[in-house]
Amino acid sequence: MKKGLTFVYAVHGNLYINLTNKCPCACTFCIRRNGDGAYGSDSLWLEREPTVEEVLAAVAEFSPDSYGDIVFCGYGEPMERADDVAFIGKELKNRYNKKIRLNTNGLGDRINGRSVASLLEGAVDVVSVSLNAGCSAEYNKVTRPKWEDGFDVMLAFAEDCKKYVPQVMFTVVDVISKEEIEKCRALSEKMDIPLRVRPYDS
Numbered sequence: 001m002k003k004g005l006t007f008v009y010a011v012h013g014n015l016y017i018n019l020t021n022k023c024p025c026a027c028t029f030c031i032r033r034n035g036d037g038a039y040g041s042d043s044l045w046l047e048r049e050p051t052v053e054e055v056l057a058a059v060a061e062f063s064p065d066s067y068g069d070i071v072f073c074g075y076g077e078p079m080e081r082a083d084d085v086a087f088i089g090k091e092l093k094n095r096y097n098k099k100i101r102l103n104t105n106g107l108g109d110r111i112n113g114r115s116v117a118s119l120l121e122g123a124v125d126v127v128s129v130s131l132n133a134g135c136s137a138e139y140n141k142v143t144r145p146k147w148e149d150g151f152d153v154m155l156a157f158a159e160d161c162k163k164y165v166p167q168v169m170f171t172v173v174d175v176i177s178k179e180e181i182e183k184c185r186a187l188s189e190k191m192d193i194p195l196r197v198r199p200y201d202s
């Protein structure tokens with residue numbers, strides 16, 4: 001595995017922040033299983049995690065005004081560094097007129113041992129939570145989280161985010177069955193959170 005110091009990278013006209021490689025899941029479809037980068041980026045495996053100052057400097061080097069959204073995504077779970085997501089997000093909102101999105105597995109509460117959705121207020125505009133399945137048993141098969149009750153933790157976080165963030169959405173990757181996607185759709189409707197079915201390669 002090749003490691004580097006790619007803290008920020010550009011894909012599809014957006015800027016992506018790579019804060020950490022830590023993640024409590026082992027998703028069957030995780031792009032980390034297929035290589036070292038994402039969509040032509042340099043290796044996203046980190047020699048070390050960036051400081052918040054390094055992230056802000058790396059974003060500035062890209063001239064963000066030439067890009068669309070700024071996304072916390074990375075090659076790991078950004079909410080492993082929940083306080084830093086909040087700090088960086090607020091700082092980016094002060095500096096740039098950009099939509100800030102957090103892509104998350106939704107397990108930040110369990111990772112941090114406290115409720116973290118409120119940290120996102122004023123720091124991100126959109127939270128995109130990986131739903132991945134329509135029930136706990138299937139979720140555990142696909143996402144393989146450290147915790148048996150990960151599905152419920154994720155749903156509670158998504159619900160909580162509605163209080164603090166203007167837009168909350170669920171995503172599923174289209175590698176799961178049509179029946180499972182329909183179960184996800186029903187759950188999304190019940191929770192009043194829009195669902196995006198994402199092609200595996202986007």
Ligand code: SF4
Pocket residue numbers: 023024025026027029030031032075076077105
């Ligand atoms: S949550 Fe994201 S980074 Fe973690 S294993 Fe799943 S796809 Fe990969």
